[in-house]
Every structure is written in C-alpha cells, then in structure tokens.
Amino acid sequence: MSELPVDRAVSEGRVPERASEGIPELHEVGCPPELRERIEELMGRYPDRKSASIPALWAVQRLYGWCTPEGIRQAAAVMRVTPAYLESVASFYDLLHTEPVGVHKVAVCTNISCWMRGGDRLLDAFRAAAEDAEDVFVSGFECLGACDIAPMASIDERYFGPLEEADAASAIAQLRDGAEVLPERALERRPLAGDVPRAAGGSDA
Amino acid sequence: MPETRVLLEHAEDPALRTIEGYRGYGGYGTLERAYREMEPEDLLKELEESGLRGRGGAGFSMGKKASFLPRGEMQKYLCCNADESEPGAFKDRELMQRNPHQLIEGIAIAALAAGAGHAFIFIRGEYDSQADVLDTAVAEAYEAGYLGENILGTRRDLELVVHRGAGAYICGEETALLDALEGKRGNPRLKPPFPAVQGLYGGPTLINNVETLSNVPRIVAHGAEWFRGFGTEQSPGTKVVSVSGCVRRPGNYEVELGVPTRELICDLAGGPLPGRELKAFYPGGSSSPVLTAEEGLDLPYSFEAMAEAGSMLGSGSIIVADDSVSIPHMALRTARFYHHESCGKCTPCREGTNWTVKMLERVVRGEATPMDLDIVASVQENIIGHCLCVLGDSMAMPVGAMVRKFREEFEETIAAAGEASRIAAVQAPAETLGAAT
Numbered sequence: 001m002s003e004l005p006v007d008r009a010v011s012e013g014r015v016p017e018r019a020s021e022g023i024p025e026l027h028e029v030g031c032p033p034e035l036r037e038r039i040e041e042l043m044g045r046y047p048d049r050k051s052a053s054i055p056a057l058w059a060v061q062r063l064y065g066w067c068t069p070e071g072i073r074q075a076a077a078v079m080r081v082t083p084a085y086l087e088s089v090a091s092f093y094d095l096l097h098t099e100p101v102g103v104h105k106v107a108v109c110t111n112i113s114c115w116m117r118g119g120d121r122l123l124d125a126f127r128a129a130a131e132d133a134e135d136v137f138v139s140g141f142e143c144l145g146a147c148d149i150a151p152m153a154s155i156d157e158r159y160f161g162p163l164e165e166a167d168a169a170s171a172i173a174q175l176r177d178g179a180e181v182l183p184e185r186a187l188e189r190r191p192l193a194g195d196v197p198r199a200a201g202g203s204d205a
Numbered sequence: 206m207p208e209t210r211v212l213l214e215h216a217e218d219p220a221l222r223t224i225e226g227y228r229g230y231g232g233y234g235t236l237e238r239a240y241r242e243m244e245p246e247d248l249l250k251e252l253e254e255s256g257l258r259g260r261g262g263a264g265f266s267m268g269k270k271a272s273f274l275p276r277g278e279m280q281k282y283l284c285c286n287a288d289e290s291e292p293g294a295f296k297d298r299e300l301m302q303r304n305p306h307q308l309i310e311g312i313a314i315a316a317l318a319a320g321a322g323h324a325f326i327f328i329r330g331e332y333d334s335q336a337d338v339l340d341t342a343v344a345e346a347y348e349a350g351y352l353g354e355n356i357l358g359t360r361r362d363l364e365l366v367v368h369r370g371a372g373a374y375i376c377g378e379e380t381a382l383l384d385a386l387e388g389k390r391g392n393p394r395l396k397p398p399f400p401a402v403q404g405l406y407g408g409p410t411l412i413n414n415v416e417t418l419s420n421v422p423r424i425v426a427h428g429a430e431w432f433r434g435f436g437t438e439q440s441p442g443t444k445v446v447s448v449s450g451c452v453r454r455p456g457n458y459e460v461e462l463g464v465p466t467r468e469l470i471c472d473l474a475g476g477p478l479p480g481r482e483l484k485a486f487y488p489g490g491s492s493s494p495v496l497t498a499e500e501g502l503d504l505p506y507s508f509e510a511m512a513e514a515g516s517m518l519g520s521g522s523i524i525v526a527d528d529s530v531s532i533p534h535m536a537l538r539t540a541r542f543y544h545h546e547s548c549g550k551c552t553p554c555r556e557g558t559n560w561t562v563k564m565l566e567r568v569v570r571g572e573a574t575p576m577d578l579d580i581v582a583s584v585q586e587n588i589i590g591h592c593l594c595v596l597g598d599s600m601a602m603p604v605g606a607m608v609r610k611f612r613e614e615f616e617e618t619i620a621a622a623g624e625a626s627r628i629a630a631v632q633a634p635a636e637t638l639g640a641a642t
Binding site for chain 1: 208213216217280289290291292293294295297298299302303323329330331332333334366368369370371372373374385386387388389390391406447449450451454455456457458473474487491522524526530535538539542545546548
C-alpha cells in the first residue's frame with residue numbers, strides 16, 4: 001500500500017496558478033453604458049441587488065447573443081459581485097448560454113406529451129432543415145408547458161404547434177428571410193380548447 | 206359535459222387582457238373593497254373557510270398557509286409561483302396569457318391578507334410571451350393605483366415585480382424558487398424553517414401558485430360559501446385541467462373538482478385518437494403515479510379520490526397514453542426528464558435518477574434481466590422521502606408505479622429488444638432513445 005503514488009496536490013495542497021479573481025472595477029471592463037444602466041435599473045427593483053443576477057444575465061445575453069466571459073465581467077463589475085459568482089448562476093440554467101449559439105433559437109420539446117405525438121421526428125426535421133444554417137441553433141428541450149399543441153417548438157421565444165415535419169423547413173426558411181414564422185401555428189392565435197367547434201374534430205383532425 | 210368556467214370566464218375575449226377590458230367585467234372591484242373596507246383577519250378567515258387548496262401540486266389549504274405567517278410589523282413577502290414546468294401542465298400559461306389582471310388582483314388581496322409589502326411573480330423564462338403580457342398588465346395596474354405606494358389612498362403599499370427565471374424545473378420547488386429569486390443557483394433548502402417563517406431574504410414569505418391566487422378575488426367577492434358550492438367537500442372549487450397526450454382535443458378545460466375522470470378525458474378532451482384505446486394516464490402531471498385506464502377512468506377527479514387510488518391530483522394535468530405507447534419507453538422518458546432537472550444537491554436524487562435512466566435504457570435495449578426490474582423498483586423506494594425536496598420522489602413515484610403495474614410489458618420489452626438486438630447486432634445510440642439535450 002505504501003507504494004501507491006500520492007498526488008502532490010494531496011500531500012502539499014494545490015497551488016493556484018493565478019490569484020483568485022476579485023470583483024472587477026467598472027473602468028477595467030469597458031461596459032457599454034446601456035448595459036450598465038439596464039442592470040442598475042434591474043438592481044433597483046429588488047430589496048437585495050443580488051436578486052438581479054438572472055435578469056442581468058438575460059440583459060448580457062440579449063446584448064451579446066450569449067453570456068460571454070466579457071459580458072459576465074461587465075455585469076459583475078456593475079453588480080459588485082465576482083464574475084465566478086455570475087458564471088455559477090449562468091451555468092445552472094438551461095436558457096442562459098455560456099457558449100456561443102446562433103442568432104435564432106429553436107427549442108423542440110421532446111418530453112412525454114410531445115414525444116407521444118412525434119416530437120422526436122420533429123426535432124430530427126428541424127436539425128436537418130437547419131443543417132446549413134449556422135445562425136439557427138436547434139436543440140431538444142424539456143417540457144415547455146404547451147402540451148396542448150404537441151408536438152411543438154419554441155422559435156425565438158414564441159410557441160408554435162401542433163407542427164408537422166414539413167413545417168420545420170418552412171420555419172427555418174422564414175427565419176432566414178426575416179419573414180413571419182408559421183403564423184397559422186402560433187399559440188397566441190388559438191382559441192380556448194373548449195371553444196374549438198367539435199365538427200372540426202379538434203387539432204388532430 | 207359542459208365546462209364550468211369561473212377562472213376562465215370571459216377568457217375568450219382578447220380585451221380581458223387589458224385593464225379596461227378586465228374592469229369592464231367588474232375586475233378590481235374586489236381589490237377596492239378589500240383595501241378600503243376589510244381587515245387582514247377577515248380576508249384570512251374567508252380564504253381558510255373557502256377550503257381553497259393549493260393548485261400547484263401539494264394541495265395544501267391556501268388560507269392555512271397564509272395564516273402561518275407571523276403577525277406584526279416586519280418585512281414580509283409574497284411570491285407567486287408561475288414556474289409551471291411539470292410535464293403535462295400548461296394551465297397557468299393560459300390563465301396568465303388570457304387574464305393577467307385576475308392574477309394581479311389576487312396577489313394584491315393575498316398580500317393584504319398576509320401583510321406582505323413586496324410581491325414577486327416568478328415566471329419560467331420559457332414563458333416569454335406570457336411574461337410580456339404580465340409586464341404590460343403590471344404597468345397598467347401601477348398606473349391605475351392598484352399597486353405601488355398608498356394604494357387607493359389607503360396608506361397601504363405593495364410593490365410587484367415580474368421576475369423571469371432562466372430554465373430550471375427545480376425552481377418550481379418553493380425553496381429553490383426563493384434561492385433563484387435571491388439571485389443564486391436554484392437549489393432547494395432544508396425545511397424547516399418553512400418559508401412562512403423564514404423565506405425570501407430571511408423574511409416570512411407566502412408562496413402560492415398562479416391558479417390558487419387567481420381564485421382569490423372571487424372568493425373574497427362572493428364568500429367562502431359560494432366557493433364551496435363548487436366541487437366536493439374536500440376539494441372545493443373549480444380546476445383548470447390540462448389534458449394532453451393521446452387524445453383528440455388536448456387543451457385546458459375548467460371543471461368542478463369531483464367530475465368523473467372519464468368525462469374529462471373522453472368527452473371534453475375528445476377521447477382516444479381514431480382506432481386507439483386508452484391504456485394508462487398520469488392524473489396529475491408527470492410526477493403522479495400512473496393509473497391504468499381500468500383503475501382511473503371511473504374515479505372522480507378530486508384530490509381525495511386520486512390520493513385514495515394511490516396517486517395524486519397534483520397540478521391537475523392529465524397525460525393520456527394509448528395502446529400504441531410503450532410504457533417502458535414512457536418510463537425512460539419520464540426518468541430522463543428528472544435526471545436532467547435534478548439539481549444534484551442530494552445523493553439519492555442525483556444518483557438515483559442517473560441510475561434509473563441507465564437501467565431503463567438497458568431495459569429498452571434488451572440488455573436487462575427481470576431481476577433488474579426489482580433493482581429499478583428498489584432504487585425508487587430508496588429515493589422517496591430521502592431528499593431535501595420532492596424532485597427525486599417525482600420520478601420515483603411514476604416510475605415505481607409503471608414497473609409495478611406493467612411488469613409484464615417491461616419483461617416483454619426486454620425479451621423482444623434482446624432478440625432484435627441479437628439479430629441486428631447493433632446497439633441504438635443513446636440519442637435515438639430520446640435524450641432531450
């Protein structure tokens with residue numbers, strides 16, 4: 001047993017390669033004034049400024065497309081927290097991206113109700129349709145809370161369904177052309193389920 | 206069977222979303238009366254006598270919960286849980302989208318009853334469109350003097366903030382929601398202390414679901430007796446039920462609690478798809494133990510009847526599986542969700558969800574033995590009750606029920622998949638088994 005090698009870090013303690021990062025100063029990070037003002041406004045809404053961390057990260061993501069390391073440092077400087085703190089928050093949540101993603105985001109639900117109605121095939125169809133579209137980020141997603149329009153997808157934060165596989169190519173083309181996406185499939189335009197005439201046979205007819 | 210639209214009354218009118226539209230139907234009249242004429246104690250009494258049970262999942266008496274908050278001058282908070290993330294649930298989305306002011310009025314009255322000066326609506330980040338609707342409605346309510354300082358000249362204050370989450374099922378758990386609202390990673394806290402005693406920023410906090418709070422204005426307006434006129438003795442009121450899965454007319458239907466489940470599924474939601482038969486259903490979202498069609502269809506849809514049948518009403522979300530659905534695959538899909546969403550804080554949940562997924566993958570690939578099904582079942586038993594929150598239980602209950610009630614189908618799946626894989630001599634990549642991300 002005595003011959004087992006012991007990791008140096010265990011016997012001597014791990015020596016950090018660089019000093020731990022403190023709270024960056026505002027003048028060091030080059031924070032755009034509009035981002036600073038937005039985060040300050042958000043902090044003012046809460047009894048404790050730290051509550052603004054998720055809204056601040058949303059603001060960073062809106063500005064840069066994802067939570068860039070620079071953006072996180074800028075938000076941290078405004079909020080007077082460490083960048084590591086904000087990064088720990090950002091990495092916890094599915095909607096905050098700590099890696100680059102496309103300009104347009106498509107989240108296809110693959111959870112129980114959508115799976116039963118063809119969600120996996122829909123995801124495949126979107127992946128195939130977006131294969132050459134670098135600006136479109138397609139991902140499978142957990143239940144988006146719209147099982148009534150299964151199978152469905154959230155496209156740039158708006159809900160559409162029920163979708164057929166052919167809708168995927170149309171949606172991607174519309175996104176790239178800057179056209180309105182699948183207007184007839186938008187959740188907002190649907191009546192209450194009970195108000196859909198029975199003769200129409202509901203959404204699956 | 207017709208719906209009984211109370212919360213969804215006038216919901217077909219798009220104008221209801223605006224403050225003028227809402228006031229046109231008598232909206233905010235109850236808030237005015239409550240703030241001008243009523244004492245918090247009277248409000249609490251009315252809510253408790255109404256028997257309104259929480260619509261988010263646990264079904265605890267809303268009035269009792271509110272009465273647990275300590276009295277006296279101190280900073281108290283109210284949080285509206287709009288993090289609706291339970292697979293199968295989409296009723297809060299409808300209520301916020303179509304009638305945001307009903308919720309705001311309910312929050313303002315509940316805050317008055319609980320003595321809260323700050324209120325938050327924690328809405329899941331995916332509901333961007335609904336959050337926009339709420340933002341507009343809250344601004345309108347401030348403008349009209351129903352929120353803010355010195356409401357209607359009564360020297361009472363209430364600040365209301367719409368807080369968007371960023372994608373985490375766990376934040377629907379009330380203490381994880383508090384952590385997320387405090388700007389942290391959404392990890393559940395040890396209870397006690399319960400949020401009513403020590404919640405947001407360490408202050409007493411009342412946390413209620415969107416549908417629960419949306420019920421408040423009418424209960425205060427018409428009284429507890431009126432509310433008890435709907436539903437059953439132990440489940441008073443109406444319920445917006447989300448029905449989805451293998452039915453012809455999936456959607457939200459508002460009914461009195463206690464209606465026959467069969468009528469909900471087969472009449473309102475249109476019944477099974479052409480040529481199909483109902484096989485099983487989750488009666489209260491993906492975390493409720495699955496009931497077979499024979500067990501469940503003739504039960505009244507109420508908290509007590511579902512509990513007696515060994516399941517739960519939960520958030521009131523029915524997911525229907527027909528005879529084309531493979532139960533082992535449904536179990537795997539369910540387990541994958543909870544595995545993905547486990548925050549990782551407690552070992553039984555973090556490891557239990559992980560191993561359940563791995564074992565169920567072996568089942569559907571035909572690599573498992575029937576003994577593995579006993580192990581799956583025992584893992585579920587070892588998760589239940591052993592964690593800080595109920596996320597692990599939420600997987601263990603439905604998966605455990607599926608293995609128990611459909612054991613034969615699991616064994617057949619193992620045998621058939623094993624045979625198929627021996628013939629094809631290929632293994633399906635994990636991706637095709639339904640990895641969500």
